[in-house]
Amino acid sequence: MGSRPTVVVSSPEHAKECFTEHDVALANRPRFPSQQLVSFDGAALSTSSYGPYWRNLRRVAAVHLLSAHRVGCMAATTIAAEVRAMVRRMSRAAQASHGGAARIELKRRLFDLSLSVLMETIAQTKTSRAEADISLEAKEFKGIVDKVVPYLGTANLWDDVHSSLAH
Template sequence: MPPEPAGSWPIIGHLHLLGGANQLLHRTFGVMADKYGPIFSVCHGIRRVLVVSNWEIVKECLATNDMVFAARPKYLAVKIMGYDHAMLGFAPYGQYWRDMRKLTMVELLSNSRLEMLKHVRDTEIKLLLKDLHDRSIKNGGHVMVEMKEKFGNLTMNIIVRMLAGKRYFGTDTNGDEESARFQKALGDFFYLLGLFLVSDAVPFLGWLDFVKGFVGKMKRTATEIDSAFSSWVEDHRRNRLNGSIDEEERDFIHVLLSNLEDGKISAVDTDTAIKGTCLVSVYDFCHQVQ
């Protein structure tokens, strides 16, 4: 067993050593690593967490013993907002995880599929440049622009168009209510997903998360996100029923519907698998931008 820092308390474990408004977690772990070595464990409430700070040990964990570390513990936020862990990145290791990972890598993220959707990236870049040019002309050739927001909108429009053929961010979205609600719901999702919840560390104290209002906010956010994703899936189903779809118009949801509804993959709930994949795609791309 790896060494464990002294000072663990009943129920909360080492949580009291990891908190503090002016205390950065990675620096706390760095100090512990200097004392206890490149691998040690801490108690995160009732959960035992392995902390590794050596590349050789990391390789041992994620390459040699990757199957052991493939799964993740279940969290309340992912259960409520992430379709009960149907998001690939948070799904427990098993047949569903293997099937969805294979489908994602072969059908969605293959070089041929990304090349087929190259026109989406080209169009969005042209729209961004046109917007910057129009702003410059309107202001006499000089204008200050927050490029972080622009690049964020660019990336999000690319991924949402590749997923569902829609534009939800930046210009040309007409400021419609659906776009605004989706953007707000995503912002709330990322905020709530990053919160520390008592129930994740000490499950029998989970009622504190209800008292603080976190659970209610998560349920409302989940409803908003699910409403958007459900409309995407239903729109694509109608398009499939109304006639053939050009190969260039086959976005990710079309591909997922073809594979899941044709029985090519084992999934208990087709819609949940599709919406979970959409959500994890948006989640991953947002983190790349940040």
């Protein structure tokens, strides 16, 4: 497809073979130069190549971030505090509008809620809910995500030029 070598698997038998017997050979995604720049040369779990490093990252994520203990640390009080902060933000948006109602992008609000809960749990960022609805760390991370995500997974000429020069 374009300048990328592509294999089309057209039968269920071959698809099963790809995802069982040869799954390691097909486990990696393409390594686009632009993604390498924003992911510290593929250092993140979602961008690293399958192998010992990726397996170690996965183990750390499973044991330290997603373990029953860590998930249990996401106490109901933490989640409740984040939900209250989200409701306050929506209430302020409604009050700021002249009719007492405001159009709210729920997808964005739920992303903010998830991010706040994760930052509170993983990074143990504590904020005074009276002063701020979201920690400085979460705001910084959110800003990075907002800038980077629209470009990930999109085709761009820079990736094609650098990939063709490498081959």
